[in-house]
Amino acid sequence: MATRRLGIIMNGVTGRMGTNQHLVRSVLAIRTEGGVRLASGDRVMPDPILIGRNPDKVAALAKQYGVERWSTDLDKALANKEDELFFDAATTQMRPKLLEQAIAAGKHVYCEKPIATTLQEALVACRRAEEAGIKNGVVQDKIFLPGLLKLKMLRDSGFFGRMLSVRGEFGYWVFEGDWQAAQRPSWNYKLDEGGGIILDMLCHWRYVLDNTFAEVKSISCLGTTHIPQRWDEGGRAYKADADDAAYATIQLEGGVIATINSSWCVRPYRDDLVTFQVDGTHGSAxxxxxxxxxxxxxxxxxxxWNPDQKQTLDLYASWQPVPNFANFDNGFKVQWEMFIRHLVEDAPYKYTLREGAKGLQLVEAAMQSWKDRRWVDIPALSF
Structure with missing residues (x-):
């Protein structure tokens, strides 16, 4: 069996997500396992080159993880015909231009979401990729997580009967940065730098709802900025003008009602930082x-119901765990492997830039709903 090299230009991986999930737990983990196995039995070995604007950070990252190639010259990397794939995990505002550069250079593209800050930019990226005939994909990691895979298995098996509702709760307390350092970068809370929880999280909820439950049809959303002042990484106070919480009601195909609360200003009392409850006529999960x-x-x-007496029923006792029905791997790594197989052997792959554009469609509908204080329909996206 043969092993084929795949040169990957990895841009913007010095950040926490890019380093931990994409470089270490995906690409380097695949290398440690001997590459991605194809249907033929052959393997594909990723060969990354790390690209970043800060030479000290990129060099240190490459040295720490034993990556031989790194550079601050993206143009030169894109000109190298030996590297076929461009991956981006840098800031959302820069992504449309970077995708345009990579597509113009003839590279296949795979990137984090959101794929742009506006739907129009996203549609342009989709069209350019398709017109150029290059393969493209967007990270949609959450649908590959064990909890959501178990929910999807229950749905596919008919466990819920007629699905009635989905309740999503996401969030945690992000410290303001004055007396304790914030866990998220300050740009998340600045509109002019691409911040806001609606842009950040509703792209996730679009693909989660579409793929795990039912297709999104309309939305009513209220956003807000609960905490208007925060402190940045240098301890300087700044105006936080981006939305830090969003409360959405979403109608799904088949009459299913989804309510999803997203907040960086909540102290969760639940089993995880995000939970989804599904209720149906035959069961709940x-x-x-x-x-x-x-x-x-x-x-x-x-x-x-008896408000005069403390609840006597143990409401937890009649719930039981859904057993592990597979050996669940890291969700980011699973999708990397899927995309590499799509790239090399044309294996089926649905999570293209088109799917990323749908996330921006929901974001803009949510913003319009908030502005107009009304329901906004989500039509089939025209490309």
Whole structure:
């Protein structure tokens, strides 16, 4: 069996997500395992070159993880015909221009989301990629997490019966930065730098809802800035004018109602930082990133409302865990392997830039709903 090299230009991987999930737990993990195995039995070995604007950071990252190639010259990297794939995990505002450069250079592209800051920019990127005949993909990591895979298995098996509702709760307290350092970068809270939780998170919720439950049809959303002043990485106070919380009601195909709250100003009292509860006529389930609990209608308790007496029923007792039905790997790595197979042997792959554009469609509909204080329909996206 043969092993084929795949040169990958990895841009913007000095950040936390780019380093941990894409470089270390995906590309380098694949290398450690001997490459991606193809249907033929052959393997594909990723050969990354790390690209960044700060030479000290990029050099240190390459040295730390034993990556031989690094550079600050993106143009030179794109001109190298030995590297076929461009990957970007830099800032959202820069992404459309970077994708345009890579496509013009004839590279296949794979990138983080959002793929742009506006739907129009996203559609332009889609059209250019398709007109150039290059393969393209967008990271949609959450649908490959064990908890959501278990929910999808329950849906596909008919466990829920007729699905009624989906309740999503996401968020945690991000410190303001004055007395304790913030866990997120300051640009997240500045509109002119591409910040805002609606842009950041509703791109996720679009692909999660479409792929795990049912297709999105309309939205009513209220955004807000709960904390108007924060402190940046240098301890300087700044105006936080981007939305830091969003409360959305979303209608799905088949009459399913989804409510998703996203907030960086909430102190969670639940099993995970994000949970999804699905209720149906035949059963319910609730999942975090890894675990999933289910309750069939035959096991549903019979509570009685009595405000004068403390609840006597143990409402947790009739729920049972959904067992692991597979050996779940890192979700980012799984999607990297899928895209590499698509690239090399034309294996089926649906998570293209078109899917990324759908995320921006939901973002803009949510912003319009917030502005107009009304429901906004989500039509089929025209390319």
């Amino acid at each position: 609730i999942a975090g990133l890894h675990d999933c609990m289910m309750q069939a209608r035959q096991a549903t308790p019979r509570p009685v």
